Amino acid sequence: MKLNKDKKMNFKLAVLAGDGIGPEIMAQALKVVQAVCTRFGHEFSCEEALVGACAIDAVGDPYPKETHHTCLNADAVLFGALGSPKYDNNPNAKVRPEQGLLKMRKSLGLYANLRPVSVFEGMEHHSPLKEERVRGADFMCVRELTSGLYFGKPQGRSEDGNTAYDTCIYTREEIERILKLAFELAQSRRKKLTVVDKANVLATSRLWRQVAQEMEPRYADVETEYMFVDNAAMKLIQNPTHFDVLVTENLFGDILTDEASVVSGSLGLLPSASIGVHTSLFEPIHGSYPQAAGKNIANPLAMILSTAMLFEYALDAPEEGRCIREAVQASLEAKVVTEDLAEGTPAYSTSDVGDWVARWIAKKEER
Ligand SMILES: NC(=O)C1=CN([C@@H]2O[C@H](COP(=O)(O)OP(=O)(O)OC[C@H]3O[C@@H](n4cnc5c(N)ncnc54)[C@H](O)[C@@H]3O)[C@@H](O)[C@H]2O)C=CC1
Ligand SMILES: CC(C)CC(=O)C(=O)O
Ligand SMILES: [Mg+2]
Incomplete structure (x- = not known):
């Protein structure tokens, strides 16, 4: 430029x-x-x-x-x-x-992929959720965008066409760089980070959680919490003001942010x-x-x-x-x-x- x-x-x-x-x-x-x-x-x-x-x-x-x-x-x-x-x-x-x-x-x-979600002042009535629930909601979803289930190989079908498979892969390096960005973003905002995963079931999520826990001491001023994605899906619309920065993998971030648009009132916002x-x-x-x-x-x-x-x-x-x-x-x-x-x-x-x-x-x- x-x-x-x-x-x-x-x-x-x-x-x-x-x-x-x-x-x-x-x-x-x-x-x-x-x-x-x-x-x-x-x-x-x-x-x-x-x-x-x-x-x-x-x-x-x-x-x-x-x-x-x-x-x-x-x-x-x-x-x-x-x-x-x-x-x-x-x-x-x-x-x-x-x-x-x-x-x-x-x-x-x-x-x-940074996806801010907020409610425009005085526009709480646009949300189908209760106005007092969405008032003041203002959070940033940090979605990992170039790895995970959308990119993992192999992906495809068996020869008879009756079995299909996708692969979710994350490397430590990919996780570290997105978490670093999310921690730093939290430092510049209200200093709260929610790491969303499914570590109770998925190996990739367990690596995400381990890496985040290792990085936490470097960002001692940030209050870090861990939340399973199914719980996060509920909390996002039950109590959207709970969140400041939310970081998650590609697929979860894709789905959770469409859901979060309900807080603002339209996907078109x-x-x-x-x-x-x-x-x-x-x-x-x-x-x-x-x-x-x-x-x-x-x-x-x-x-x-x-x-x-x-x-x-x-x-x-x-x-x-x-x-x-x-x-x-x-x-x-x-x-x-x-x-x-x-x-x-x-x-x-x-x-x-x-x-x-x-x-x-x-x-x-x-x-
Ligand atoms: N980044 C991208 O280019 C994306 C592409 N897609 C593709 O878009 C196509 C349609 O997918 P859908 O699942 O229907 O998702 P979509 O996001 O296009 O639409 C879903 C619904 O959201 C509402 N909506 C979306 N954009 C709106 C806007 N600007 N103003 C008002 N309402 C709006 C409408 O009610 C619509 O039926 C598919 O081919 C899909 O693969 C889907 C998501 C992201
Ligand atoms: C069409 C998908 C690959 C992408 C998507 O839904 C998104 O980026 O929000
Ligand atoms: Mg999408």
């Missing part, structure tokens, strides 16, 4: 809209990035690339080499979502969009940042929501909030990130929301919400 003499940025984004609602929510995110850049005096450029079902259809590969190079040549990656019923409903498909997602994460070295070795990538936690594709009804806020994380984590520009969050808070207060959040008020379209948030950012100084 270039900085001019006034410390204004000129950065380059790899833009991977993907499938389903991906292009619709990405268009809103880019409006917001443009509004923030205009407001703060930055410049940016985008290079689009294919990933997922659209990439299979175009070139037969869900994560083409060209896409990988585009990601490596950019300052950061913005990703929408991928996946299509065409492949979900065909168990015999030779190539799957999700293979592209896994390959992208692995080859970009994105081993840590949860952003994420994937960080690691070669670059960083910002994406909503939800998928391609194919039922909504092309209808201009999906909530773009998870994608828009992912751009706030882009400014904070990749561009070291916290004020810009804060500005996006304030705009999102304002849109919720003004009830400019898509149908997943509209209760008794008219639903706005995906593009209306994007326009409103971008306009709010542009006009902020007038308030």
